[in-house]
Amino acid sequence: MARRSAVKNAPRASAGDDNPRRPCPCGSGKRFKACHGSSGGAADIPVARPFEGLAGECELVAMREFVPSGTAALPGTDITLATVLPMAAAALVRADGVKYVGLQVQTRSSDISRDLARAVLWAREAGPGDVLAVVGPETDPGEAPERLQDLVDVDGAFEPVVHSDFAWWMPEGSEPSGEVALSLERANQAIMPTEKIGPAAYWVDAGEKAHLRWVRPEPEEQLLAALARLHAAGELGLGEGSRYAGSFRAHGLLVPVWDLDREPHAREWAAGAEALGERLATALASLEAEPLTGAERRSRDGLLNRQITIR
Structure with missing residues (x-):
């Protein structure tokens, strides 16, 4: 049965912060009283992760x-x-x-x-x-x-x-x-020709090159740490002809993107994506017991700078 849900991830003022002249937590740059502090304004705070709680x-x-x-x-x-x-x-x-x-x-x-x-x-x-x-x-x-x-x-x-x-x-x-x-x-x-090659993983032919766009469910900080661990070990690709390009955020989740050679058919990348997913799962599981090394932290800093925009 469906469960009742609450709107999550909306910025809220702390219990003791009732100054109407404070900056609005939505980031608009306006004072709270002129933005989401106005009558009915709180309902307009964007929900950062609207599909949270759904298996899909x-x-x-x-x-x-x-x-x-x-x-x-x-x-x-x-x-x-x-x-x-x-x-x-x-x-x-x-x-x-x-x-x-x-x-x-x-x-x-x-x-x-x-x-x-x-x-x-x-x-x-x-x-x-x-x-x-x-x-x-x-x-x-x-x-x-x-x-x-x-x-x-x-x-x-x-x-x-x-x-x-x-x-x-x-x-x-x-x-x-x-x-x-x-x-x-x-x-x-x-x-743009698109094929699904794994769970929430999509091959996209953008013209000059193809891409893998992979929506991941993990918290961003954990996912970036795991990606950095693989990057430092030289294991962040899907095989020859692939290169990690960066990531973008969408509805509260991080979407890593890989550039791919256009010559292989989309299905030829499915095995590489599956193997990468297994390596990523192992890296995620290792984070609690094994903090990032210096080299892995430098890799993470580099990945943080690879924010991309898709069209």
């Missing part, structure tokens, strides 16, 4: 951030989560009754999980042909909107399927027309 957290981050065309059954429901829907809709019901909720949409609140829950609740009641263009507080079905963690089995399996195009937008045998056809054509043209 890492896959949700990947689908939200960089998987171009993908779908996954939402555990315990008849709804399918999707990366992108026509015209970037928040949710829709196809003519054949298949219900979709989009992940790569413009958010209208400080909590992506809450917006997704709003879209899921809408989809439950919607019928064939219905479209929810944008989701936000105005679409709340009641006074206390739930979060995604409240609506699904948090331990449920979450298995994304990566598609080579967006043909799944349409029921089998049907032809798009009008704005949907134009949106489908543009979306197909923009896809």
Whole structure:
């Protein structure tokens, strides 16, 4: 059964800090009274890790951030989560009754999980042909909107399927027309070839080179220490033709990235990724008993400077 969840990771003032002129903990640079200290402002503090507590957290981050065309059954429901829907809709019901909720949409609140829950609740009641263009507080079905963690089995399996195009937008045998056809054509043209080669690990062909983007569940400090241990030992690659490029943060998790030779097929990197995952697990397990050496600390400092931006 789904468990009730609380909004986590939002900055909060300590019990004794009631000075309204102090800097706002959200980092805006404004005084607290003019930002999140205003009436109703606290609800707008962004939730740094919106999918925390869900077994599929890492896959949700990947689908939200960089998987171009993908779908996954939402555990315990008849709804399918999707990366992108026509015209970037928040949710829709196809003519054949298949219900979709989009992940790569413009958010209208400080909590992506809450917006997704709003879209899921809408989809439950919607019928064939219905479209929810944008989701936000105005679409709340009641006074206390739930979060995604409240609506699904948090331990449920979450298995994304990566598609080579967006043909799944349409029921089998049907032809798009009008704005949907134009949106489908543009979306197909923009896809970067992507394949899933491991849990939350995705091979992406970015043109000049390929990449492995791997969403990791570990706390950032622990993960960086383990990566540094492997780097110092010369074990941070996937094999010949691979190079650790850096990492970026997404929804409270760290996403390491490797540059890869484009010549091998995506599946040819799966064994290297699996072996790297095993080495990483060993390094993580060793941290408590074996603190980082001087060389490993220097490697960690170097990795900290490798923050990258993806397009």
